[in-house]
Amino acid sequence: MLFLVVSQIINGVVTGMIYALVGVGLTLILGVLNIPNFAHGVLFAFGAYILLSVLQVVGNFWLALLIAPFGVVLLGLLLELVGVRRLYTAHHDYQLLFLFAVALILQETIILIWGPIGTSVLPPAGLQGAVNLGLTVYPKYRLAVMGITAAIVAGTWLFLTRTNVGAIVRAGIENREMVAVLGIDIQKVFALTFGLGAWLAGVAGGLASPIMGLTPSMGFDILPIAFVIVVVAGLGSVPGAILAGILTGVAQSLTTIVFPEAANVVIYLLMGLMILVRPQGLFGKR
Amino acid sequence: MSALLEVRDVSKSFGAVAAVAGVSLAVTEGRLHSIIGPNGAGKTTLFNCITGEVQPTAGRILYDGRDITGLPPHALPALGIARSFQRTSIFPTLTVAENVWVSAYARRETRGGPVLVPADRVEGVGETVRAALAEVGLAAHAERPAAVLAHGDQRLLDFAIALAARPRLLLLDEPTAGLSRQETQRVIAYIGTLKGRYTIVLIEHKMDVVMTLSDRVSVMYFGRLLAEGTPPEIRGDARVREAYLGKRA
Amino acid sequence: MTPIDRRTFLAGSTALGAAAMVGGVPAVARAAKTTTILGIFPLTGPYADTGPLMSKAAEMALKEVDYEVAGQKLRYVTRDSETKAGSATRRAEEAIASDDVKYIVGPWSSGVALAVGEVARKRKVVHWFSGGTEDISGKRCHRYAFQWAASPWTAMDVVLATFRKQNQKAKRLYLFIVDYAFGWSLQKYVETLAPGHGFEVVGVDRHPLGQREYSSYITKAAATNPDAIYMVNFGLDTVSAVRQLFNFGMTPKIPVILSWSAGVEELVQMSPEMRQNMLVGTNFYYTIDTPVAKKFVAEYRKQDSKGLPPGYAPGASYGCMRMVLAGMRAAKSTDVPAVIKATEGLKIDDLVGEQTVVARNHQTVRPYFVLKTTPKSEMKDDYDFGTIINSSAKEQPGELNECKDIGSL
């Protein structure tokens, strides 16, 4: 039993880290731009699919993982430029309608480009197979993912806390008017944030592809989970999103030990409890 | 001479910053009492403590002898307290009459009875609306959407909304902020006509406005009460001049 | 609330009404001799990958007869089932109304099929479906619905028998079951049949439909030290589980049994490494050695841009459509009651071999196939996924069938 719990916790952490990557991107966009980004899931999917195509060209997983997310950034910036930019002052209802429309269009685009049938990407050579951790055997690639996501999340955190640009983004979450008063072009901050969010989604999609595979609907599958993470975390909170992602992953995988049928309900129950006990989220202010 | 509104030792800090630190003042019934101070002096925070937008960290606020500290904003009109906002705060897509109606309805005398009647047929509200509109001189605009009114008219509508609540105490937050000179004159003249009929607390930073209108003036500076007195007394106060006037000159 | 006046609204609504009319004008005035067949498949939604293939294959069966049978013209229309019972129901209703549909083939998932079956019953049109729910020819059977897929009992029996033959020493099975009616009915049969074949079910995990993360189930399974992972799930669920079994290093050490597989469309999503040491049960595989299958596979591959052979999904829609046609031929008519009567008890040598429609419950008794996957080194081409090593058409014992009354026309 103990080893089961331990390995489930590791599982939960790995899955949770990927959730966290998606959640951090989403919470940044939500916090800074104040828009409900329903297209976030599909950016995740594009991360995986672009990686697939790049991989076919360059042949090296790591190189592809380095390149592919920037394709997603371009896509995100394009979205920002064409539509989102014109919607910052609009009501949430129109923002939501637009982003949902974008999600529909992009999902169908995936089907048109890469076909309706899903596909697999193998973990890079050297990280295939499992390693014995003593208590349990565990896939090498997943362990690597744990390390990589931790590095990316830490990098993002350093970027936000230690650089001037990052400080401006954070200020955008705290107090948007102040940023404007400081004479910073808020438009650029928004575009930057959207790009950063898209990059995180893209990296997450790429990293997840050897684990979760690629299907056109993968974006719509992950979206609700990303929203739960943001609610649990508190809007705009990066550390909250990381913690919430891991909590969600662990809660899900521990539930499968005792009551596998409830694995999906449990994250929403968790969220419900969270709302009742601490409605502003783990790290939310109000 | 009893105090209608009494602020006792009220403090409010945001984190480490004390926006209001131990302010006390008493507003006598029927008087116009102004609170002035340079930007950042804590006037608005104090105001928000009185109106319930913000919970004071310490201290008490008494209205008509009753402790109203921490009451939510929506509970105050029923007690006879109405307010205006610093930036004109109206319901833009509602008509002028509907704007005032929303306030009058909240203070309607008769409760209960059928709910799903047309709004304009609610008993007793219509008269209040008409009276309030007539009072500010907007009766002719009653059926126009509030958004199309001129700035000054919107400010007057804001007053009408407050007056429709039939208050004893009017809290006015920088009523001339953002208005043109002409509009300012009009609004000041109008406030003059309210004087004596209501107890008024006026937050302002335009000195000229305050000095002509007020019965009594409190000066705030860095979250504290610096001085209090009649307009001539304040004008003559050295500390005020140094802290406030001096700076502006 | 900006006011708009009456005339504006009236003008607009009339225009809109007119537009709606153009879109929805029923094709009532179509030639009386034409019979319309509806292919309702998931073109969007969770099974969007299979819908277009199924529709194409279904239409191929009609093209072969040049849209004509028993002297009657046939017409083929399609609708999107979205894998949403609500949408599928509405679209089926709409197609029956506006296109005068008399026969329905599809869709792909059981829940949606049962909903479409309700429409078929109500509107008195023939419904052919192939899928894992035993309810179509079981407790929710009715006179208008027919099941092409083998009975789950037949399928589980032959899969277990084959695994026994392959692996004499194996004993402990760990089950991954998709958590809805399809999974449960198959689980029931696996659990009752396993002891008879000398197996013991050492653990069962039910996962929701659409599950993409199997690591927790896999670690749980590994802990029980099973001799095989036995899966009752479908499509992407299966692919995800297989992928992660491979990542965990379970494949190829422990055999994986896909007991009810989509065949090609699932297998093509896995890399050859993931497919090692695998046993695959399916209703259709493209190497089936019948004249009908050979012709179908050749034609299908010719039409596919990548030369992808048909899997179970297109095989099923093609097979169902051929059964519709066979019924019409037997009845010498396209009249619905006549065709139903002629189809009941119909026995033909067709796509997968001998196919018999049981009159009592509308179940097609037909072979179910088991493949062994081909190791990467031995693959003749990219699509050489496996070899059929066994098949069986053993009928489900009557007392296990829950269709007590097929009802009237």
Place this chain on the structure above:
Amino acid sequence: MRDRWIFLLIVGVLAVGPFVQREVIATEILIFAVVALANNLILGYTGMLSFGQATFFGVGAYAAGLLTIHAGLPLPVVLAAATVLATGLAVLIGAVCVQRIGLYFIMLTFAFNQMFYFIAYSWTTLTGGEDGLPGVRRPAALADDLTFYVLVALLFLACLLLMKRVVDSPWGRVFRAIRDNEARAAAVGHDVRRYKLLSFTISAAFTGFAGALYSLLYGIVPIDAIHWLRSGDIVFMTLIGGSGHFFGPIIGAAFFIWLSETVSVVWDRWPMILGVVFALVVLFLRGGVVELIRRGHGLVTARGGAATAP
């Protein structure tokens, strides 16, 4: 006065409806028209965007289905019970959700929707889960689709009138005041959260009622009745029709269902067309079809400037 004419027009359209469309589809449009109108009570009138209306639609549908199947209660009792259940649930969910505004409100309603979806999904003995809840039979007198259409049309009119009364009532006016300026509405003495909860609950009541009718329409409660994508559809119907006009959502529901039916026959990748239409509406036609009618009218009458002012 104007409303009366529109109302007469609607009655006229209802009368010809079954001759233009199959009865069941005309019925479905009316059911979703009620849902969209109800959604507009919160979205258009109170300024709250709920992404969880399917919760109440689904609960209403399941309740009606289960009561019909297992309890065999008469139709009016079934409809009433389903409505009451959805309403009660809305009070609980709403009480939590109205504490928050903006994005948080959207996400809370969305998350509650997910929670109830998975409960419905997992509790298969009750709901049938993925396979849906079949066998919801209408009373014999209503078995005929046209008869059922007539009933739904009458109930639709009743809902329409009732919602119109809500909108024109003091409540409706306070809702609009809250939408326009929440802080001001509170400052004049209205308990904003209570009114929001009221609006949310009224909306859910109609939504649950419509859900109950939906379960009787096809005799099945599909799992997608409670899926969050359904909540999305409801929002989109409202917006595409035009949330700025009381009657807009009716056009929206009809247009949405008509559009998705039409384009899905034309092209397999039809959601893309849907997406493009949505995007175009957002970028160029905020206000929806009602706005289009308004602009079209402005063009025709050249001097219709007054009517087109926002």
